[in-house]
Ligand code: OGA
């Protein structure tokens with residue numbers, strides 16, 4: 430078989446945090462999970478703030494004025510925050526909760542069953558694991574995950590029953606929403622509506638679903654769910670099981686993200702920053718954990734096809750401040766290292782004096 434070294438991704442016999450959290454003796458975290466010794470480091474700045482809201486029904490409206498106002502709002506949200514809550518998106522609530530419950534069902538499989546889906550290399554289309562990159566993470570994250578490639582080829586673990594069906598339906602409806610958002614973003618960048626779709630080969634664009642599980646943690650103030658990072662791809666669409674934990678960075682401060690029920694959170698990614706030549710900066714975010722309830726979040730990453738070179742659109746103001754790189758190379762760079770702020774983007778940024 431022409432695959433890389435088996436178990437390249439996870440140390441043999443790794444412990445997932447779900448099992449750790451369920452062991453009744455656990456009253457403190459093992460030292461390998463101590464992310465900080467300062468209990469104030471993970472506090473948010475303040476609870477009150479106004480996160481941008483984008484009304485999807487206006488963005489797709491037949492009324493030209495409404496649509497152009499929605500595109501202006503989208504422009505502002507991407508410029509100011511790199512983040513917004515999407516409402517009236519048309520994805521049925523039952524599908525969103527069905528998908529979250531299907532993921533819970535996956536994590537509830539036995540460890541032995543889940544390990545069948547560990548994957549063997551960074552771009553394995555199905556990967557179950559813990560932390561981010563457990564082989565290189567010196568400090569482990571309080572997080573288990575399942576990653577599946579949903580497009581251009583649809584993959585899914587064969588268990589639990591019904592998972593694959595709901596996953597296909599969910600990722601397809603998210604793709605439709607993303608298609609419309611990218612039309613709006615093309616326009617807000619001053620490009621033709623079809624620009625990103627066509628030049629970035631979105632027909633064969635990569636879509637990755639990531640299910641994150643953050644079990645209760647006995648010392649949440651010292652452990653980390655996901656450290657500060659930005660996402661690869663153009664847009665990440667995220668939903669959660671009603672439990673908070675996501676924090677977003679805005680003007681140097683961390684804000685707790687408590688989404689409007691039934692909304693979808695949209696996060697702009699590194700490859701949009703590159704394509705827009707730095708106009709829309711990718712957003713830094715992190716996940717803190719709690720000691721009471723399991724949090725499940727589902728992030729769908731939407732990027733170009735793997736062999737597409739992402740570079741600043743030549744139609745935008747010059748000079749280019751990023752070099753081109755294929756999405757595949759970018760992904761391997763991001764997934765092959767530890768998750769560390771926006772350091773991956775530094776690799777394609779042209780240094781100015
Ligand atoms: C991610 C991510 C946030 C969350 O998977 O990249 O940022 O709330 N997830 O779990």
Ligand code: NI
Pocket residue numbers: 658659660665714
């Ligand atoms: Ni993220």
